[in-house]
Amino acid sequence: xxxxxxNMVFKSNRKTKVEVHxxxxxxNMNLTEMTLPELLQLQIDVEKQIEDVKxxxxxxxxxxxxxxALAAGFEFADxxxxxxxxxxxxKAPAKFQxxxxxxxxxxxxxxxxxxxxAEDENRTMDDLLIDQ
Numbered sequence: 701x702x703x704x705x706x707n708m709v710f711k712s713n714r715k716t717k718v719e720v721h722x723x724x725x726x727x728n729m730n731l732t733e734m735t736l737p738e739l740l741q742l743q744i745d746v747e748k749q750i751e752d753v754k755x756x757x758x759x760x761x762x763x764x765x766x767x768x769a770l771a772a773g774f775e776f777a778d779x780x781x782x783x784x785x786x787x788x789x790x791k792a793p794a795k796f797q798x799x800x801x802x803x804x805x806x807x808x809x810x811x812x813x814x815x816x817x818a819e820d821e822n823r824t825m826d827d828l829l830i831d832q
Contacts, residue, residue: 792805796825797830798813
C-alpha cells in the first residue's frame with residue numbers, strides 16, 4: 701500500500717476488518733493484525749485520498765458553476781469577483797498615532813497605547829489623534 705496513489709473504496713466490517721477495493725481489485729485487511737507503522741501509513745493514504753476526492757469535487761463544482769454562468773450570459777469571475785470568494789473590506793484609516801504605532805479605533809487597542817495612557821492619568825486618546 702506504500703506511497704502509490706490509489707483510488708480506494710473502504711468498507712468496514714465490524715471494528716477490525718476492512719475491505720479495500722482498488723479499481724477492480726479487492727483487498728481484505730484485519731486491522732488488529734497490522735503493526736503501528738502499517739496503520740499509520742494506511743491513515744496517511746486514506747487522508748490523502750480524501751483530500752484528492754475533495755479537490756476533484758471542488759473543481760467539478762466550479763466547472764458546473766462556470767457553465768451555468770456562461771449559459772446565463774455572464775462571466776463567472778464577474779459574478780463572484782476576481783478572487784472567486786468574499787470581497788475584503790478595505791483597511792480602516794488610522795485615527796490615532798503614538799510614535800510608529802497607529803490605530804484606527806477599531807478592534808483591540810494596541811498595548812503601547814494602553815501602557816502610554818496608564819503612565820499618566822492626564823493623558824487621553826485625544827492627545828493621540830491624527831490631524832485629518
